[in-house]
């Protein structure tokens with residue numbers, strides 16, 4: 472694609488701009504942090520710019536871009552063994568919130584409690600399970616779409632997803648503060 | 662098909678996702694119609710899924726997109742070469758100026774290990790740009806440049822070999838070499854990169870011609 476012309480940047484931005492929002496969203500689901508998610512999208516864009524000619528020819532960009540982003544994310548995970556810890560270690564992480572610590576029971580609704588519990592519970596899934604739950608149950612990617620992104624057979628994905636959900640429920644049951652609220656509010660658990 | 666409670670429970674997620682076969686779907690439906698406990702379990706599945714879908718996403722600010730593309734523009738404009746070139750500048754004696762393009766880009770050479778042939782006109786100075794793609798930031802990289810007999814580093818006629826320590830930042834690193842063809846002929850410029858116990862060679866064949874034809878891969882070198 473060399474030499475780079477000003478118009479290359481314009482074209483690249485025109486092609487990519489409509490996709491940045493959901494790529495960020497996906498990145499956020501994968502990393503659990505705003506900064507890490509922004510960095511991931513940045514990294515993907517830096518990697519993709521030299522492939523402008525190839526990108527121009529792609530008909531359906533969104534699944535392709537999701538896959539690229541996923542790959543970059545996984546590569547980074549492999550490179551940085553500390554990543555699974557970093558994912559929950561940052562101060563802006565949504566995952567690190569301890570369920571139901573800072574709110575008064577009287578002000579907390581059942582769904583808010585569940586939300587807190589879930590944010591806590593996903594950090595205790597293993598990486599593969601967390602990613603699968605994030606993609607399928609949180610972001611609503613279909614199994615077929617995930618198959619495209621991860622290059623994993625459908626049957627494998629299904630059983631993995633079932634195990635991930637079982638694990639999630641198991642963790643949710645163990646989250647103690649909820650039990651406290653349950654007693655306080657007298658609500659029925661899920 | 663008839664289903665009991667445990668057969669129903671294990672299918673509730675797939676029922677919720679509409680992933681069951683028609684027969685299974687009917688059987689689950691039938692069971693749910695007559696079993697409050699399983700119905701309650703389905704409500705729990707729904708509540709969990711709803712809560713998962715409601716997991717918050719931290720909003721990006723308005724400048725997010727511009728910031729992303731700004732970085733891409735900066736990265737692919739040659740501006741990022743300055744840090745990489747720092748070691749080179751130090752390694753060279755004073756009196757030699759390097760000129761980096763920050764707005765115009767020319768094709769870089771060589772790409773990876775592929776040998777490329779560059780034609781240069783005699784007694785003219787050119788900037789040959791070497792591109793190094795680094796998978797991650799690399800500190801403590803040693804770079805060496807070997808020049809063929811027909812080529813000189815502009816203003817530095819007696820040096821055919823240069824070695825210096827530098828760093829590579831993740832992504833593209835551009836080194837602009839001011840070269841001057843001093844004799845008709847053909848030779849190989851070899852750039853070698855050493856990192857830890859690994860090394861990599863980049864080769865460019867430089868052919869000198871007698872005429873003044875500018876070939877596209879190289880650009881007039883301007884002293885500043």
Ligand SMILES: [Zn+2]
Pocket residue numbers: 665666667669692696697698699700
């Ligand atoms: Zn039942």
